[in-house]
Amino acid sequence: MSKVSLAKDKIKILLLEGVHQSAVETLKRNGYSNIDYVKTSLPESELVERISDVHFVGLRSRTQLTEKVLDAAQKLVAVGCFCIGTNQVDLDAAKRRGIAVFNAPFSNTRSVAELVLGEILLLLRGIPKRNAMAHRGQWLKSAEGSFEARGKTLGIIGYGHIGTQLGIMAENIGMQVRYYDIEDKLSLGNAQQVENLTKLLQQSDVVSLHVPETPQTKNLIGTAELAVMKKGSILINASRGTVVDIDALAEALEERSLSGAAIDVFPVEPKSNDEEFVSPLRQFDNVILTPHVGGSTQEAQESIGVEVAGKLAKYSDNGSTMTAVNFPEVALPELANRSRLLHIHQNRPGVLTQINQAFAQHGINIAAQYLQTDDNIGYVVIDVDSDHSEVALKELSAVDGTIRARILH
Numbered sequence: 168m169s170k171v172s173l174a175k176d177k178i179k180i181l182l183l184e185g186v187h188q189s190a191v192e193t194l195k196r197n198g199y200s201n202i203d204y205v206k207t208s209l210p211e212s213e214l215v216e217r218i219s220d221v222h223f224v225g226l227r228s229r230t231q232l233t234e235k236v237l238d239a240a241q242k243l244v245a246v247g248c249f250c251i252g253t254n255q256v257d258l259d260a261a262k263r264r265g266i267a268v269f270n271a272p273f274s275n276t277r278s279v280a281e282l283v284l285g286e287i288l289l290l291l292r293g294i295p296k297r298n299a300m301a302h303r304g305q306w307l308k309s310a311e312g313s314f315e316a317r318g319k320t321l322g323i324i325g326y327g328h329i330g331t332q333l334g335i336m337a338e339n340i341g342m343q344v345r346y347y348d349i350e351d352k353l354s355l356g357n358a359q360q361v362e363n364l365t366k367l368l369q370q371s372d373v374v375s376l377h378v379p380e381t382p383q384t385k386n387l388i389g390t391a392e393l394a395v396m397k398k399g400s401i402l403i404n405a406s407r408g409t410v411v412d413i414d415a416l417a418e419a420l421e422e423r424s425l426s427g428a429a430i431d432v433f434p435v436e437p438k439s440n441d442e443e444f445v446s447p448l449r450q451f452d453n454v455i456l457t458p459h460v461g462g463s464t465q466e467a468q469e470s471i472g473v474e475v476a477g478k479l480a481k482y483s484d485n486g487s488t489m490t491a492v493n494f495p496e497v498a499l500p501e502l503a504n505r506s507r508l509l510h511i512h513q514n515r516p517g518v519l520t521q522i523n524q525a526f527a528q529h530g531i532n533i534a535a536q537y538l539q540t541d542d543n544i545g546y547v548v549i550d551v552d553s554d555h556s557e558v559a560l561k562e563l564s565a566v567d568g569t570i571r572a573r574i575l576h
């Protein structure tokens with residue numbers, strides 16, 4: 168259990184993976200100046216050391232925030248994922264320690280959709296192969312294996328923020344859009360939801376994956392799925408590397424049952440730009456290989472920086488957990504002329520009663536109280552007169568089931 172009540176310049180922030188400077192500027196604008204900025208991700212052993220006195224950490228998809236790292240992060244209040252995916256963070260372990268995790272759920276989605284659209288056009292024309300050959304001095308001027316996108320069927324797996332935008336853009340160049348999703352979705356434009364994955368794979372000239380990394384999406388596309396895809400069709404994966412069985416894909420490309428692929432994410436990705444990229448797909452000229460850059464545009468990175476840094480500052484300043492991915496969401500008004508106590512506890516019966524009784528015993532008047540719970544934890548926010556704040560924090564911290572208590576003035 169930890170108690171936190173710190174001046175802003177004592178709040179230590181570690182930003183990893185070269186997040187955009189807009190993050191630093193946003194934090195500074197909100198009064199946070201104690202920022203350690205690192206351009207790369209850090210291996211577990213180094214992270215364990217660097218994170219020990221840090222209150223807020225910011226990272227992208229490369230940094231693995233494992234339970235071991237969280238154990239070392241004794242002062243950590245919140246994590247900012249400056250990206251969409253949060254699979255690199257042990258979300259449950261963070262929650263059990265009262266650490267809120269935030270992300271940027273849509274700031275880079277347009278960038279991914281644009282990249283995929285470009286890849287569709289290039290792959291349908293056989294450009295990756297012609298390009299590779301031209302670099303080797305070979306001239307492959309022919310229309311063989313070259314097609315327009317107009318009239319072709321695009322099958323989108325995972326019709327969320329990225330899948331829907333891709334669908335709209337693809338319709339604009341005359342493609343027919345079908346999609347498969349585990350949820351019933353509102354079809355945009357003329358897109359049609361297909362009831363199962365097999366049907367989608369059988370009908371599509373191009374298949375593009377836009378699902379999150381979950382146990383259900385692991386090897387979603389393997390030998391059996393590749394076998395039902397149309398002969399000569401195209402597979403695109405800019406979601407997560409675990410979603411496609413890469414050896415099965417290599418086999419399908421070897422047998423020429425697919426005409427090409429574009430892969431941005433891999434089961435194992437180099438930890439830094441200095442490490443060699445190893446993949447059985449390197450041998451194929453008809454495969455576009457990109458180093459996990461789907462969301463890496465200046466526009467996306469700048470807006471992610473502002474968004475996620477803003478969420479961290481807001482949680483630190485006012486306690487709002489809106490859009491947290493692992494935490495009960497509490498929306499809070501600005502704090503005026505009072506102190507605000509933030510209490511994260513195990514969700515078991517009687518915690519609120521204990522708090523209210525302790526406050527009543529000490530004559531602490533509760534000006535406002537907000538509570539949200541999920542199956543595991545509860546998050547209660549209590550505004551009190553500033554005169555009572557220190558004793559209130561002491562009482563709160565003594566409540567059975569307390570994970571963490573914090574005070575804002």
Ligand SMILES: NC(=O)C1=CN([C@@H]2O[C@H](COP(=O)(O)OP(=O)(O)OC[C@H]3O[C@@H](n4cnc5c(N)ncnc54)[C@H](O)[C@@H]3O)[C@@H](O)[C@H]2O)C=CC1
Pocket residue numbers: 251252272273275276279324325326327328329330347348349350377378379380381383384405406407431432459460461462463
């Ligand atoms: N390559 C890159 O740089 C980037 C990759 N991504 C990846 O793309 C993923 C998707 O991003 P968004 O569209 O923003 O997410 P989203 O959450 O808006 O949409 C995901 C969709 O997939 C569906 N889904 C989940 N499990 C499924 C399953 N087993 N089968 C079929 N559908 C399933 C969901 O119902 C949802 O509609 C992210 O989770 C992230 O891993 C995101 C941004 C950049």
Ligand SMILES: O=C(O)C(=O)COP(=O)(O)O
Pocket residue numbers: 227228229249250251252253275459460461462463
């Ligand atoms: O937003 C995501 O989930 C991504 O995959 C992008 O990750 P990145 O910020 O490029 O490491």
